[in-house]
Amino acid sequence: MNLHTISRLAFVLTDLCNRGIEVVLVSSGAMGVGIGMLHLAQRPTAIPEQQAISAIGQSKLIGIYTREFAEYQQLVAQVLLTRDVMIYPESHENVVNAFDAMMRRHVIPIVNENDTVSVDELDHKTNFSDNDELSAIVSEIIDADLLIVLSDIDGFYTGNPHKDETAVLLSEVHQIDKEILSYASGPGTALGTGGMATKINAAKRILKDHKKMVLANGKNPEIIFDIIAGKEVGTLFTPESAVKTKE
């Protein structure tokens, strides 16, 4: 666990909140923290085992976030969601109302999937849903102006730069077509579940919603200040129409 990065993230997000910007943090890491706490060499394959580890890790993870944000007198709240918030209108409305109430109190919600109930995003039948998609769904729920996805890479390239040295960074993407999809491949680390493919999936949702997403490197969370300031950082996914309006 990179405590320094978590501490910087708490500093940056608190500063945004102090400026009146409404912030929601979607964070994975429950499995990773749980695996570390139990000194496991790798992620177990049995789903109930994964769920247990995620539950163990999640309580530790939220404890660390709570402590780091408290350093800056910033309150946070734990929000664990399941897919039914998008299926049942009543659940959707309840979540919207809860987010609204947290925003009014200037509390930063920290969202993860409720892995005890929902197993879609773990090593199950599909790898199409993970925290990248969850962040896009949360953006829809709160009608966010911008989704920032922080990864271990500087942005979206024309191929996986770890494998293809000719891959170049794309600074803007306007639509997710076959060519863009062909650039995106799987995760770079054992703990990553989706890699670039699920980030592009999230971007597709965002663009469909006529919203914006920036994919950037999360190594130094202060990069968020540059993104908010409109500097060219990472890859900006934006519907073409938004760019035309700007011109």
Ligand SMILES: Nc1ncnc2c1ncn2[C@@H]1O[C@H](COP(=O)(O)OP(=O)(O)O)[C@@H](O)[C@H]1O
């Ligand atoms: N076109 C691409 N551009 C950038 N990274 C890519 C691309 N295709 C695959 N990748 C891989 O995706 C990784 C980022 O996803 P990762 O952070 O591992 O997944 P997750 O966020 O789900 O844990 C990069 O480090 C890289 O190895």
Ligand SMILES: N[C@@H](CCC(=O)OP(=O)(O)O)C(=O)O
């Ligand atoms: N909810 C689980 C899995 C989250 C997940 O999909 O992780 P990631 O591959 O980083 O998007 C966790 O917190 O570990």
